[in-house]
Amino acid sequence: MAAVEAVGAYTLLRLGDDGGDTGAPGQFFMLRAEPAPAAAYLPRAVSAAWAGDGELAFLLDVRGAGTRALTEARTVSVVGPLGRGFDLAAGPSILVGGGIGAAILPWLRRRLEQRGDVRTVLGFRSPEHAVCAGIVDPDATVVLDPVLVTEPLARLLPASATVYACGPDRMLEAVAALCAEHDVPCQLAMEAAMACGFGACYGCAVRLDGTWKRLCIEGPVVEAARVLA
Amino acid sequence: MAAVEAVGAYTLLRLGDDGGDTGAPGQFFMLRAEPAPAAAYLPRAVSAAWAGDGELAFLLDVRGAGTRALTEARTVSVVGPLGRGFDLAAGPSILVGGGIGAAILPWLRRRLEQRGDVRTVLGFRSPEHAVCAGIVDPDATVVLDPVLVTEPLARLLPASATVYACGPDRMLEAVAALCAEHDVPCQLAMEAAMACGFGACYGCAVRLDGTWKRLCIEGPVVEAARVLA
Amino acid sequence: MSSPDLHADLCGIRFGNPLVNGSGTLDALAAGTLGLGAFVTKTVTLHPREGNPPVRIAETPAGMVNSIGLANPGLDAFCADHLPRLGELGVPVIASVGGWSPSEYATAVARIGAHPAVAAVELNVSCPNVESGCIAIGTDAGETRALVERCRSETDLPVLAKLSPSVSDVAAIATAAAEGGAHGLVLINTVRGIAIDRDRLRPLLGGGGGGLSGPAIKPIALHAIFHARAATGLPIIGMGGVASAQDCVEFLAAGASLVGIGTSLFADPGLPQRMLPELGRLVRQHGAETIEDLVGVAHPRLSSSTRA
Amino acid sequence: MSSPDLHADLCGIRFGNPLVNGSGTLDALAAGTLGLGAFVTKTVTLHPREGNPPVRIAETPAGMVNSIGLANPGLDAFCADHLPRLGELGVPVIASVGGWSPSEYATAVARIGAHPAVAAVELNVSCPNVESGCIAIGTDAGETRALVERCRSETDLPVLAKLSPSVSDVAAIATAAAEGGAHGLVLINTVRGIAIDRDRLRPLLGGGGGGLSGPAIKPIALHAIFHARAATGLPIIGMGGVASAQDCVEFLAAGASLVGIGTSLFADPGLPQRMLPELGRLVRQHGAETIEDLVGVAHPRLSSSTRA
Ligand SMILES: Cc1cc2nc3c(=O)[nH]c(=O)nc-3n(C[C@H](O)[C@H](O)[C@H](O)COP(=O)(O)OP(=O)(O)OC[C@H]3O[C@@H](n4cnc5c(N)ncnc54)[C@H](O)[C@@H]3O)c2cc1C
Ligand SMILES: Cc1cc2nc3c(=O)[nH]c(=O)nc-3n(C[C@H](O)[C@H](O)[C@H](O)COP(=O)(O)OP(=O)(O)OC[C@H]3O[C@@H](n4cnc5c(N)ncnc54)[C@H](O)[C@@H]3O)c2cc1C
Ligand SMILES: Cc1cc2nc3c(=O)[nH]c(=O)nc-3n(C[C@H](O)[C@H](O)[C@H](O)COP(=O)(O)O)c2cc1C
Ligand SMILES: Cc1cc2nc3c(=O)[nH]c(=O)nc-3n(C[C@H](O)[C@H](O)[C@H](O)COP(=O)(O)O)c2cc1C
């Protein structure tokens, strides 16, 4: 059912598209190996790397029991698309990815290229992790730890472009601050521990507009201003 | 890792033999799909259908989550051989199997054939279940519900032979009574719910010698006299 | 339809099927009712609550521990914004109420019980995720009895008491709720548990402690339901780890009249829709005509058709 | 050996490693010690017990419910036949004792405590599978205190109290045991639960009720250990769902000095042997030199090296 291949340190999981709605870049799916392993009863939130041509592809950072089971399962259950994806603006774009945050960008880039020039900056912790830059954007600017993505990003700003970022919280905060400084519109794809993905559990609390909000309903993509508020 | 094929209504699971001790007919193994499914954390007790030539084969009646997971797993963990197997007597033998109880007989028959004439009587609930008779003994006498195996068995008795039986409790009791009546030595391969298989949990209590004993330690093969006691 | 009758009854309310959500495990305004026979609201308190800081959920074997902290919009917003929309769901609405004192409960019950959208009121005296208040009441038989008595006098709607399994004698607390006049019981709330952060080796959840839910707790739930039913004979909404139609039948047999699903909805929101036909098949397989025929059949001496 | 020191201490006894079995989950005379640092016997009672009729075990999600019913050979046979052979295992032996009255416990503790093969005595006041006796004592703080006091006076060996999580306030029972003079605690015994026979829709287990064990109960165990440690500071043998070296580290952090494994041994008797090197790796990864360095580190205010 599922095809699995290594992309450097990450793993690409390709599922057959059953013909349902596959949503838009930035939305996510809840994936679970079936039968559910004792150590991973809850599904895992994962954004599609791309969808179309009969497949739904996910780039996974295999960390624990849940993601490992996904790469070993004969059957994967899929719930989604869920949440709010990116709001595709007209004009040039800058994509910023940190680590597995890059997973969300290939599909986004394909869509944005139809709207204007796209530049990509990616940061990884090792060359093995950086291998996936190739499937995001062969022309991406790639930095490795300890260099931060904000360094090449700062060189691109100010710009009349929209910034789309996905990566660890610390990186998102820095990107948001930098964009705010230059008054550049910025959207962040955030992460939180999610049990359900559809607003039921109230587990995915993140600070938005100064209060705890459910990321699965309000996001995972949010305007950077809401995080800074 | 595991090869799986249908044998009528049952399923044959063939695992690569890792070179360890595979025991003797009537002993059993604790099998678990890995990663362990939430619905089947405990392993399942299964007797080998045969062992040797680099493989360990099990004939499974897929009933619930545990046996189903075994037939779907990429990896199966194996603990064993465990318990006491058949005590192979010299001279002619009569094998009696009821339903999935037949699973234990192919290997036993191969061994007993070296010691004398072997006759086999098997009972099944449907023709699909009876398909496996072919891998036990192509010359077996097969009866289908509502005919009981004790009917063809009674026609073979008295005999100067040892009776080896495996099947549901009700069948084993009837076989034991019939053999006692004709003073024919009889060994029964019994079943009980087992959590561990090695004497740790005291879960597999069966009535032997008039008291509750651990089947995994005292059996699963026991002299019929101990059950009648 | 040739399949058996899946209607269910509890305290004189009729439900299209016996499945409900557990309080706090579904936002019907965001996700719909998923085919459930009723909707239970997240616990509402007098004042709005932001809830606990993250981490709020941690996965555990065949379950999860949560420390949401009763995040809710508060009584005013609930009555003004939520209840009118909940009234349009097309299924009975059971409103869950929490508080830090009997008078807080009473105020909420009076307001909510007067709203036409509400079919029954559930008193959450068993939330493990707040420092004091509801959980403290629900571990004491006397306080439980008094609270139920007080709330009953505030409304004409059926009043249900939702109990915790984390007590020495759940039958004693159930009996106290019955003595206080509860029309029914809801069992079980989450089981007290914690998670340790595997990296920092400190309690993981922002609220410190938490509540365990999911299939892991199914045997604990069946135990509580079985004994609460035996002790009180009250109708019960049974929940705790239900993940299949087979589970549902076991909960009915133990004494539940309706069966709640929480954590398993997170893993599989399509579950209720898939469970219903299978439930029909199982009901018939057990020789029953209706859901009610199976309620309490695991009890040797109780009539299998005790009505509320 | 370059790996960290896996020795452990409890009540002045030194163990080669911190892993033990849970009482009643290993027969070392049949299967050896599996690499564990100590062996805990199945609970022994004054008189021999056949145990409950089958069905004695039922599988549940990520766990099992058992109703063995304290099957054991009785005090005489245990002292005459078992203890001499257990003395040859090469690891400290902890003897678990149960009973139906304080004097039954006292008799057993005196006899067993005098045997040279025994390093410590564990009082099982928490078995859910017998009608009265031990479980009733362990749900009452006063009875627990009195029982521990009485048993302490019968032996010079360390006396440990094994407690149930199925109480309203496990810290209160732990405190009572400490007041009675317990040298240490063992937490947790199984959680009260039942299984329903899916075919006959009746209680499945021959003994009626049962006890839930396995990974399913891990968060409940961590909760009990954390709070018992905070309330008493006593050394603890922590158990309940441990299935990996990672789990072991979490139990140490919550306050366990030794870590017990029960149900997971059934699924995987090779587990302790595989856990030990991984445990060494994790200890070092957390910047610790010894097992003891990790004991209780999840507690903000407790010294991480409190000694018994
Ligand atoms: C909207 C969204 C999109 C995402 N997209 C992607 C993607 O495209 N690719 C990708 O690889 N990942 C993605 N993630 C992240 C992914 O969901 C997590 O990495 C994944 O859930 C990890 O699961 P695991 O079983 O491998 O790891 P684990 O960390 O073993 O499992 C996670 C579980 O462990 C618990 N846990 C986590 N940390 C700790 C701790 N310190 N101590 C104790 N328990 C802990 C949590 O409760 C959680 O349930 C996304 C997340 C979100 C929210
Ligand atoms: C020594 C021995 C040898 C065996 N050899 C073979 C063999 O060669 N081939 C073979 O197919 N089988 C064999 N069996 C039987 C096999 O172990 C069981 O059929 C198997 O465990 C069923 O597992 P399952 O998950 O498919 O079924 P399930 O019935 O779903 O799972 C069994 C579990 O469910 C529980 N359970 C069982 N009945 C009920 C009930 N009515 N209500 C609630 N819970 C219940 C039990 O606790 C048990 O743990 C053998 C058994 C023994 C003891
Ligand atoms: C995330 C989460 C939030 C919950 N919130 C509430 C609540 O607000 N009020 C309440 O009475 N129970 C609450 N519960 C308990 C559930 O209603 C239910 O009793 C419990 O989860 C057991 O059912 P389950 O195992 O099917 O989840 C919550 C449970 C979860 C998992
Ligand atoms: C089959 C079985 C038998 C047990 N027998 C005893 C016993 O005799 N005495 C006792 O104190 N605890 C007994 N226990 C409880 C265990 O020692 C342990 O406390 C509990 O199972 C939790 O650990 P686990 O989840 O690792 O199994 C038994 C548990 C099981 C599963």
Ligand code: FES
């Ligand atoms: S993940 Fe459940 S509410 Fe957001």
Ligand code: FES
């Ligand atoms: S199966 Fe555990 S003692 Fe026999």
